[in-house]
Amino acid sequence: MVADNITRSFGGVKAVDAQHLEIPRHAITALIGPNGAGKTTLFNLLSGFDKPDTGAWSFNGRALSGIPAFKSARLGQVRTFQLTKVLARLTVLESMKLGATGQRGESMLASVVPMLWQKQEREIEERALGLLKKFKLYEKKDDYSASLSGGQRKLLEMARALMTEPEFVLLDEPMAGVNPALVQSLLDHVLDLKAEGMTVLFVEHDMHMVRHIADWVVVMAEGRIVAEGPPSEVMKDPAVIDAYLGSHLDEDIGVITGRYDEEGNRLP
Amino acid sequence: MVILQAAVPASAQDDGSGGESQVNVEEYDQNVTVNIRNSNQPVPDVRVVVTGGDYEAEAVSDERGQVRIGVPTQDPYEVLVDEETLPEGVTVEGDNPITVAYGSQFFAPANFFLGEDVRETASFLSQFVERLFNGLNFGLMLALASIGLSLIFGTTGLTNFAHAEMVTFGAVAALLVWQLGLPILVAIAVAVIASGAFGWFFDAALWRPLRRRGIGLVQMMILTIGFSLVGRYVFLIIIGGGTTQLPGVGGTKHQIFGPVALSTVDIISMVLSLLVLLGVSYWLLRTRIGKATRAVADNRQLAAASGIDVERVTRIVWVIGGSLAGLSGVLWAYFRPGIKWDMGVQILLLIFAAVVLGGLGTAFGALVGSLVIGILVEVSTLWIPSDIKYVGALGVLILVLLVRPQGLLGRRERVG
Amino acid sequence: MNWGSILNNTASFMLSPETIGFMLAALGLAVHFGYAGLLNFGMAGFMAIGAYGYAISILSFGFPWWAGILVSVVAAVIFAVLLGIPTLRLRADYLAIVTIAAAEIVRLLFQSRVFDTWTNSADGLGGYHTSFREANPLPAGTFGFGPWEFTSDQWWSRLFGLVLVALGVLLVWLLMRSPWGRVLKGIREDEDAVRSLGKNVYLYKMQALIIGGVLGALGGVVIALPSAVIPQYYLPSLTFFVWTALLLGGAATLFGPVLGAVMYWGVMAFLAGVLPAMANEGWLPMSSTAAGNFRFVLVGLALMLLVAFRPQGLLGKKKEMTFVK
Amino acid sequence: ACGGDDEGDDGTSESTEEDAAAGDDAEASDDTSESTEEAGGAGGAPEDPGAPEAGERDLTLKVGTVLPQTGALAFLGPPEEAGALKAAKDINDADAGITIELTLGDSGDPDNRAYATTVPQLLNADNKVIIGAASSGVSKLFIDEVVAAETLMISPANTAPEFSDWPDNNLYWRTAPSDLLQGEVLGNLIASDGVVNLGILFLNDAYGTGLEAQLTETFEAANGTVVASESYNAGDTTFDAQISSIMAQSPDAIALITFEEIKTIIPALESGGVDMSNLYFVDGNIADYSEDFDAGMLEGSKGTQPGPALDDSFLEGLNAGWQEHAGEELSDLNYAGETYDAIVLAALSALAADSVEGPDMATWMAQVSGGSGGGEKFDNFADAAAAITAGEIVDYDGPSGPITFDANGDPTEATIGIFEYDGENKLVRQN
Amino acid sequence: MSESTTPTTTPAAQPETRDIVVDVKSVTAGYLPGINILTDTNLRAYDGELIGIIGPNGAGKSTLLKAIFGMVQVREGSITLRGDDITNLKANELVEKGVGLVPQTENVFPTLTIRENLEMGAFQKPAGVRENLEFVVDIFPALGDRMSQVAGSLSGGERQMVAMSRALMMRPEVLLLDEPSAGLSPVRQDDAFIRVSSINQAGVTTIMVEQNARRCLQICDRAYVLDQGHDAHTGTGRELLNDEKVIGLYLGTLGQEESA
Ligand SMILES: Nc1ncnc2c1ncn2[C@@H]1O[C@H](COP(=O)(O)OP(=O)(O)OP(=O)(O)O)[C@@H](O)[C@H]1O
């Protein structure tokens, strides 16, 4: 994915102003930056949910700018939403099945002839159930999506996106609100996906996770791309630390706030 | 076969110019009435001769340029004007004589309209200005109803099709109170208060219990349809199917400037609407409760979690929405004019169109939308047939939404 | 008071062309609203297009009845597309009002004197039955059983309508259990989410609008088959009543619309019979004439009570209602 | 529709048979009404079934009305139903071998669809005569159903021209005279008053457009000019745009072809600065406005209404019946006489046929109205009934006028009254 | 963020001797009829305590907060606030009693401006709006210069800040926080935790649900682990932080290895 000179402003404020952005293929790239840096807006632009003021980008050499959202998704570039969008009155399993692409039964004419799509449907269901197990949602498969908890919604959102078997997936804070133990197991899954050749771009504020899986980190601030590089280097960049990571990253906050001493005893 | 038994009204006035203008009228069953006018002015003292078969009679036109001559049969007769007796320079350009056909009747006209027609027709501009003001008046009245609807929609999410009945309620209440013998201004005040109370009651008796039961908005919307049916037919039972007028309706118009003429009632209603609208806007934008209504509109649960008594706010909104609807009903009764059991439904679609055009849930949007719709309805008839005047306004609604799906003043939502 | 005849009339009316037409229209709405989440309040427009399409093709162009129905279907498709272009991008509540407006525009144009040659303006069209009745395969005479005794022609329009209903239900059943239907339901819940999964939301909505619209138009045709077409019939209230039928039965259910239509007209017919009878017996403190008005008060009340106490409709799932906004 | 032939099973063959049977006599009503010159000819005369059989009768005729009790036309309902009630009472009181069982049903309007359930209900209850509907549009919606049930249908108020040649198996009749007659009288009245430029405001439906067309034709034939002709739709609420369009042309007089909307239009006209003494009203809106408007407001304005002057005893009976039924005063009288006559004519033809079957009664409808000529004139039911049971041919003329049906079931004769408003907004008959 | 605003003295007396502020006693609650999400759950917060709640997704943490706040029907058991029964009281009545909540989702008014959002927080105490605004802007300076932007157009993190601020505007005595750090950048997260801690130390009893469990356990006095609608473990933050079982089941080892 190569993008050039993308800008988008809202009433005078430039939310995104990216000169040049390259996302390496078959790798995991993390997009980080302070709140309001323009990360989600950039996602919206790249996925066709919003129109840029200027700029062009291409994916695998194919120009994607100006294409409506569903088309870019069809070309293998799928996104998730930071504020989750669940399909309230579809069950979890149905939502998953909806994700699958290339379904014959989704054409209006073919849909009335079940023979044409039933076999494919069974395969899709199998795949969906497999993913649900990994995402710890198997038990919930027959519940309405509306009844999921905040974290479960995030999980479903990501699992659903993976159902499309994308070449390139844009994950907007996929693990916010997900239990750390589960995050850990899911990261392995993401690494598997990379091994299978998927390209991942994700926004995340959990630095442990970024450190753990990202091959490349892009830092945005005030709409601009301010730093790039492998995680270990970028996280040492003083500008990044100052504006984004903060000085306490790996310290014990209990100590900093003065509630506990270094040994972990409660202070008065 | 048609046998028609109509006779000409025995003309009451006899102008005393010698009776020559009415000849043989009493003698025969059928007659010819001749009118002679020059440039739309009656021409007196013109000799007219009627001949047919072996009958002939003549008469001289009276002050009104009229002659009436009785004839013995229903056969065709020829009516001739003696051009000699016409004033200097006036000639008959059309047929002379005219042959009168009786058709199925016992009287027939034979009119000689001479000279140029000198009507003074209103210029396009003056018509335009006149309708613009009329539309403005209509729009302001619509705005009162629309803002009430928009407020209720805003705070409860309810698309209230029974709003029409709340409008009618105001007018009917004013009528009933007035019929009790109270002065009309008191009646109107009582009606507006009663409308507010009606709004309160509506909420307390119906919507609050339903909200508690967690009934979906679409279901509630259908419920309002049921309520609207009930309301309308209750009004029909109470006031019957006819139209009744409040006192002070009609009245002559005062020339304000140029072609703009407004009646006293028009002026009062426009000023009143404007004041009330400004008041409501101030309330919404500046006061704590006003802001709370918008918060409730956005997210009831969160509003409650912020310490807002959501039920109370909703109640207040229903009361205000009800009073505004009631007031607009009274003004509507003066604008149409007339009170009828279904007067509300007849503008319901326009109210909705106004609210949507401006952007749902935005009070100012409702105001702007109402003015646009009001003016469009009135002005568009300068170009399109008046029996499709609503088509113009509704068409504009669709066109505007094509360009601005969120309405004129609505805000687009952010994705993601 | 003759209960027998009142019940008989009620039962008989449950199989009237009016009821059958409502079934089709409500089924169309089920596709629009129940499955695709389109708050279409312009069903009357589709029904008007169907009825006028049928009548005008026969009266003005001398088409046979089946060609008239085809014209209606095509006209409904065109109307759906025209309606869809500006409206399908709108939020649900905007859509509701705009579709009412569109349906009113359609009605006002049919009513206007501008197209008098074809539409006969406010007086509407009638007397186009010959072709349809000639195609009647049933033997002449009156037959049937119980309350459902009709003449051959009456049976013909009813049976024809019922066949359309059966086909419609079959079609909706097939569509909604397929992945196509799943996409539609997804769109109902959140368009953007579905869009992000690579589905052409606009296209699906358009398809749903067309299918529902065609069903509505056919409903219009069925109602018009044995009677006439007048513009005042297609007021927004027609849409409201079809909605009522739909919600009585259950919005996202297969047989809900059918049952709802039967219920709606059943209540109407029952009250029409029972109220004047009660008034005549002196059980109601009003004349039978006033009872006519009272009927609509009661219809409105019945509607409110049904929705209040069974918001999911007769066939709907209670559970689903918890998540309805 | 042609007499005697009641088994036509489809529209086309029926109407061709009809043409064949009635020859060139069966023309559309507008032709018929203008064919005044044919003195005593067979102009539109229906087939004559001959004199009725003499003898006692013992018939029970079930009559159902489908008139607007609810909905937009509800204001038309009371006088019509009062007419029906009075007719039933008069017929039953006459004890002439026929008893009327009257059921008052609601036609509603196309919006609330009350007729949809009322009509099947009345038909299932074996009513042999359906009286209704008030509006042509509503009649159109159920006429085919009534005809299919071989039931007589008589409308007291329909004026749409299509009903003249509707494939109705001779079962549809109407007692309201064609508006063409009224339009002609009104046009000539306005012209005779010396009006040069006329504005017209009319309702867009069969009634309004029919009258408007005839008025325009007559008025322009008399050298006048219609300078503005504005229509509105049923259900419209404001008329300012139309009034302003008309006023822009500054006409000398305005003809108002409306129904009840007039109560909104008059104040609007007044505040629009219209000369209120130069208005012309029609039967749909002409009424005593002494209660509604300020004295003197309409003084000098005129209007037309079909029908002879209703005599006081008829009015008293009408009001008394209504008072008893609904417990309130009648405020209007529109179409009361027409409804009354519809039921009386149905009863007379039942007596003549000695049958209450729809097609049988239909055979005699034209004759008892005087349509076949030669009958003795009667102006009340009791005497006419006695004459029929004595085997005589009758020609009934009732409170709605000298009704005489042609082969299409349309009345061909009418008395058009001309009225002028006095200083109290009351009507004064001029002829 | 400077630490100087942190009050230095908080009575570190034994919890048991302090007043019980919130007491959730064997509560059973749920959304759908017949399905209980919480079963027999207990939770107790003493005056001035900072309580953490952690647990896997779908355990019922948010449900528990909502149950305390009267937004979910409590079917069995009782909830008391300083001894008063508040079971199933309406949310706005709880606000009157000094309880504030920051929900996990849908926690801002999208069509209101930031300022109006904050004013809504102070709905019941309009008097101190100005001061409170300053206080909040001090915590989240990012909000300061965009007061008239509508909240619906804010980024996820910005919304979270608005949501927190709205609750702080209430100046509550008891604060319920549902994942306050979600979506915040690391530096803001740290700020948020520090703030929560300092607010708590100023005497506000605080109950916070967190998925950033390690951070949460680092500052809280006591914590509950919720699993499948039941309080599975409880202990002081430090105890749980080092509990092998808790680490294995709920905390994971991701952060640990690096921070160690
Ligand atoms: N529709 C909009 N109107 C006005 N401003 C907007 C709109 N959408 C985004 N913004 C502004 O643009 C900036 C970038 O927002 P964006 O959502 O891209 O941030 P982000 O990097 O995703 O932040 P976070 O990490 O908090 O999610 C924010 O300051 C936001 O307020």
Ligand SMILES: Nc1ncnc2c1ncn2[C@@H]1O[C@H](COP(=O)(O)OP(=O)(O)OP(=O)(O)O)[C@@H](O)[C@H]1O
């Ligand atoms: N509105 C609802 N209707 C029905 N069930 C619900 C609803 N909300 C949540 N649930 C169910 O209740 C359970 C607990 O949900 P809750 O939101 O309390 O979880 P949580 O512990 O906060 O999880 P997370 O960390 O993911 O936010 C979940 O299984 C969820 O499916």
Ligand SMILES: [Mg+2]
């Ligand atoms: Mg973001």
Ligand SMILES: [Mg+2]
């Ligand atoms: Mg939660």
